[in-house]
Amino acid sequence: AQSVTQLDSHVSVSEGTPVLLRCNYSSSVSVYLFWYVQYPNQGLQLLLKYLSGSTLVKGINGFEAEFNKSQTSFHLRKPSVHISDTAEYFCAVITDDKIIFGKGTRLHILP
Amino acid sequence: EAEVAQSPRYKITEKSQAVAFWCDPISGHATLYWYRQILGQGPELLVQFQDESVVDDSQLPKDRFSAERLKGVDSTLKIQPAELGDSAMYLCASSPFQAQETQYFGPGTRLLVL
Structure with a gap:
């Protein structure tokens, strides 16, 4: 069965520092990859997605992610975080027309 | 900007009661999804x-859950009877057509079963 693993359930970093949120997936076929953000008591909002082409994908709010097929990873990063980035982040994979979400990484930004 | 609408936003019910959630997707979106998100977990697809x-309802507990989208526009998700373990956030999402397209999520309905 396909799976998505977000390696860190919680990440805390100081404002203005870089952050890396890790995501690995298991699939031997073509995949589409997504990162979503969820603010408290809200639905999910798309940050960025990889469908094909360049492996470095830029999204909203200064986030970017790199697709690494050999390592089956799609890690999310931001060079300098802001207090407003405090939220939960979900990696998702679509394969065989089915979407699977990871369990999420709760990002806490320290002032 | 068009949004996915869901109601109610919050629902408290007692176990064995029936509950229903409503979703109105973005106009023109052919695909509609219902997810269940348990606290501390990622969304789990219930029905598409x-x-x-219905394209996929393999994860829908059909003994108590039902979903319909009669005119291909808005949709209702029903639970009868509700159980304590059903307490979760129920999210609705829509996308224009194909599976790899971006899904747009509503604000969700938070259900608490007492």
């Missing part, structure tokens, strides 16, 4: 509609 047809 393409227009009025």
Whole structure:
């Protein structure tokens, strides 16, 4: 069965520092990859997605992610975080027309 | 900007009661999804509609859950009878057509079963 693993359930970093949120997936076929953000008591909002082409994908709010097929990873990063980035982040994979979400990484930004 | 609408936003019910959630997708979106998100977990797909047809309901507990999208527009998810373990956030999402397209999520309905 396909799976998505977000390696860190919680990440805390100081404002203005870089952050890396890790995501690995298991699939031997073509995949589409997504990162979503969820603010408290809200639905999910798309940050960025990889469908094909360049492996470095830029999204909203200064986030970017790199697709690494050999390592089956799609890690999310931001060079300098802001207090407003405090939220939960979900990696998702679509394969065989089915979407699977990871369990999420709760990002806490320290002032 | 068009949004996915869901109601109610919050629902408290007692176990064995029936509950229903409503979702109105973005106009023109053919695909509609219902997810359940348990606290501390990622969303889990319950059912996917393409227009009025169910495409995937393999994870829907059919003994107590039902979903319909009669005219291929808005949708209702029902639980009868509700159980304590059903307490979760129920999210609705829609996308224009194909599976790899971006899903747009509503604000969700938070259900608490007492």
